[in-house]
Amino acid sequence: MNKQEAIEKIYTASWDSPVYEGLVVKVETVNEIIFQIDEPQRVVVPKHIADKIKYCKDAEGYGLFHTMDYCYQYEDSAEWLEDNQETFAQAWLFGFEIEQEKLYTVEIPDPNRPDIVTFLYKENGKVFIGTDIFLDEAPNYKWKNEPGSQLTEAEIKEDFEWAWQFAKEVE
Template structure:
């Protein structure tokens, strides 16, 4: 139940007072309602959890198919491998449940860049003739090459003589 639904329920059950009350020498017929509203304003909205991009995409797909949370956990048909691997962790199952019902934010996937001794970033790498590679480290505002996979970044750093740095 969200905050607005709670307000409606309180109205249905007579929590909104219509009788007069004397407060500090002043008549106020909505004192109870004001107090209830004050308390409701202190009510925290559910915190959104963070999930990986692949999980967020799967949640979107499940909602578009009209699947309940029970149906999602009951079957693994069509579940992408990355999502399945992530859901094997019991803590992730609880996070998934909360994300599915209360909403979520997409967790940014970590990225890596390669820098050299002068702190210049690797900005280009290309294959040359034969087995040669050509790369460039640049100190200007050119965008560095960002790697999604730390292992690939480390291999490339080894080849280019740089070091890996998490972005």
């Protein structure tokens, strides 16, 4: 229901009161109608777009036009904006949610050591190479479920671009 439909419903639910001047409507009725008004859904945007919108609105005080112009200065933003101008405008006007980045685990194969797994993990904001030893001969892949072992593409490629070939998307 839009605002005009809500106004019509409230008017229909009202009545003349001999005590009050004008029309009267129960508060409960008005609340019911207000809760039926459609609110614009927040759109989902990539993190780099969200960061630029926040920066332009909060730090610079830019309007929509200048923010779009600002985004066109960056290749990744310009490419996204080319196909998503309406989404960008909705994000600007009604707010947004940040798109969840894909996460990956990286196991570096070592055919000579089947009892050891070598993988990338993050600790204190930095990515490292780690190992885990299988004491009982059966491979143990618990490390894949650890949040520190689930990395974004950018985190992997920052220092270990060569390891990207071994990345597997987390399901």
